[in-house]
Amino acid sequence: MKNLVVYSSKTGNTRKLAEAIYEYLPAEKEIYPINEAPDPEDYTFVAVGFRIENGEPDQAAQKYLKKFIDEKELFLFATHASKPESEMVKAAMNKAKELAKRARIVGVFDCQGEVPEEVLEEARKQQPVPEWVKDAEEAKGHPKKEDIDRLIKLLNSLDLPL
Ligand SMILES: Cc1cc2nc3c(=O)[nH]c(=O)nc-3n(C[C@H](O)[C@H](O)[C@H](O)COP(=O)(O)O)c2cc1C
Numbered sequence: 756m757k758n759l760v761v762y763s764s765k766t767g768n769t770r771k772l773a774e775a776i777y778e779y780l781p782a783e784k785e786i787y788p789i790n791e792a793p794d795p796e797d798y799t800f801v802a803v804g805f806r807i808e809n810g811e812p813d814q815a816a817q818k819y820l821k822k823f824i825d826e827k828e829l830f831l832f833a834t835h836a837s838k839p840e841s842e843m844v845k846a847a848m849n850k851a852k853e854l855a856k857r858a859r860i861v862g863v864f865d866c867q868g869e870v871p872e873e874v875l876e877e878a879r880k881q882q883p884v885p886e887w888v889k890d891a892e893e894a895k896g897h898p899k900k901e902d903i904d905r906l907i908k909l910l911n912s913l914d915l916p917l
Pocket residue numbers: 763764765766767768769770805806807808809810811834835836837843867868869870871874885887
């Protein structure tokens with residue numbers, strides 16, 4: 756039984772969730788940033804985390820998710836600036852699910868993630884200003900302890916093959 760956690764994270768928000776999942780999992784377990792991650796095939800359970808960029812899972816995550824070509828147990832998690840219930844988050848999650856076509860999705864989690872001020876400044880210069888920018892104030896400080904608690908509660912409630 757081998758568990759794998761893979762995360763794509765530029766500013767550390769998604770990495771926080773990844774580390775919490777890693778802590779939660781029983782041995783044997785491994786955790787990698789996405790650019791160092793092994794292919795998923797040798798693992799029983801895999802959790803893949805990404806940030807939402809321009810309305811989609813970030814590009815490195817999209818590439819990795821395409822490697823799920825057999826029926827593996829997959830847990831997806833993500834961070835984003837937008838409100839959790841927004842259509843954009845749903846669409847990005849659906850895209851991630853589509854990419855990992857044959858995987859069995861055992862659970863999905865997302866929460867807001869703070870956006871650094873310099874990133875926001877760049878985004879505000881775009882025309883039109885991206886939708887998610889208006890939610891960035893609310894994203895400040897996330898992921899918070901409440902987000903991590905909610906994640907662990909979800910993992911506990913799932914019938915994971917651990
Ligand atoms: C270039 C760029 C594009 C982004 N696009 C979106 C977006 O379309 N929707 C959204 O909700 N958040 C967007 N964000 C915010 C990030 O998804 C959010 O801050 C996330 O928590 C970053 O995760 P990380 O710290 O793991 O890299 C964007 C951030 C950057 C830098």
